[in-house]
Amino acid sequence: MYINASYIKPRTLEEAVALLAAGEARILSGGTDFYPALGDRVVREAVVDVSALTELRGVSREADRFRIGGLTTWSEIIRTPLPRCFDALKSAAREVGGVQIQNRGTVAGNLCNASPAADGVPPLLALDAEVELVSGTGVRRIPLADFIVGSRKTQRKADELLTAVLVPRALENAGSTFVKLGARRYLVISISMVAVVVKLSDDEHVGDRKVLMARVAVGSCSAVARRLRALEGELLGASVRDGLGRVVRPEHLAPLSPIDDVRATAEYRMDASLRLVQRALNSCAESG
Numbered sequence: 001m002y003i004n005a006s007y008i009k010p011r012t013l014e015e016a017v018a019l020l021a022a023g024e025a026r027i028l029s030g031g032t033d034f035y036p037a038l039g040d041r042v043v044r045e046a047v048v049d050v051s052a053l054t055e056l057r058g059v060s061r062e063a064d065r066f067r068i069g070g071l072t073t074w075s076e077i078i079r080t081p082l083p084r085c086f087d088a089l090k091s092a093a094r095e096v097g098g099v100q101i102q103n104r105g106t107v108a109g110n111l112c113n114a115s116p117a118a119d120g121v122p123p124l125l126a127l128d129a130e131v132e133l134v135s136g137t138g139v140r141r142i143p144l145a146d147f148i149v150g151s152r153k154t155q156r157k158a159d160e161l162l163t164a165v166l167v168p169r170a171l172e173n174a175g176s177t178f179v180k181l182g183a184r185r186y187l188v189i190s191i192s193m194v195a196v197v198v199k200l201s202d203d204e205h206v207g208d209r210k211v212l213m214a215r216v217a218v219g220s221c222s223a224v225a226r227r228l229r230a231l232e233g234e235l236l237g238a239s240v241r242d243g244l245g246r247v248v249r250p251e252h253l254a255p256l257s258p259i260d261d262v263r264a265t266a267e268y269r270m271d272a273s274l275r276l277v278q279r280a281l282n283s284c285a286e287s288g
């Protein structure tokens with residue numbers, strides 16, 4: 001057996017935090033971003049493999065929020081019974097690679113890797129999620145919207161472990177939808193993706209229902225996924241009778257700054273995003 005002296009697999013959070021406090025080390029969870037990013041290089045830094053920290057797995061319900069353990073895999077997200085506001089996150093989970101990747105890849109790995117095309121980010125942004133970071137000096141919580149600051153850049157300090165993602169229960173009864181556009185159906189990096197969370201009034205006739213709260217987030221069209229706050233404001237009070245998609249106008253996409261790359265041109269991405277936002281809002285409203 002090959003033993004790398006700088007590879008350590010702690011069994012408890014306390015042990016993991018102490019190891020990270022003791023000196024600079026790279027964190028390894030599912031490894032599905034970690035290993036591909038290495039290419040032909042070998043790991044020279046110390047590696048702290050946190051995958052045995054079962055205390056950081058699973059979703060629990062607290063008084064005013066849901067706690068998604070950082071090491072929860074995408075397959076666990078798919079399998080766990082959760083309220084409708086998590087439908088978008090579940091759909092995104094089904095889009096992360098294939099089943100093998102979903103069995104290994106974790107929520108924390110997706111957020112800390114901070115790819116502009118990370119499927120987990122728009123649904124969690126639309127849920128007003130916060131991340132919880134633990135180090136030897138304590139615990140801090142930051143809105144996800146502030147945590148990811150650029151392509152592959154986060155506010156995480158070297159000694160901090162992302163232990164959980166926190167979602168306020170205020171959104172629990174809202175509906176949610178995720179749509180992703182890629183160049184093919186499966187195993188695809190997105191050209192654009194949209195997550196919406198919409199809370200409607202509970203009028204008996206669906207056509208009479210109005211928007212009480214709306215969250216719209218778009219990924220893959222800027223270095224960091226963005227919320228469309230002007231659109232969210234305009235959706236308030238809108239009736240579902242003629243579809244919510246009609247509220248969306250090109251200027252609502254102003255926060256986006258897509259690039260031309262091998263997958264699509266910036267112009268195509270803007271056009272596609274407009275249609276995806278319309279489609280996601282209509283579909284979310286139709287499902288009540």
Ligand SMILES: Cc1cc2nc3c(=O)[nH]c(=O)nc-3n(C[C@H](O)[C@H](O)[C@H](O)COP(=O)(O)OP(=O)(O)OC[C@H]3O[C@@H](n4cnc5c(N)ncnc54)[C@H](O)[C@@H]3O)c2cc1C
Nearest residue numbers: 029030031032033034097105106108109110112118119162
């Ligand atoms: C074939 C393939 C297809 C893929 N398809 C998609 C896709 O469609 N959509 C998508 O979004 N992603 C995709 N991915 C990327 C990847 O699977 C996901 O981003 C996954 O969620 C990463 O989680 P992980 O646990 O494997 O992270 P790791 O690879 O273990 O870690 C990723 C990064 O996060 C850091 N990190 C991990 N855990 C923590 C923690 N708890 N605290 C602090 N830092 C931490 C690591 O140090 C590393 O820098 C794909 C990957 C592969 C190989």
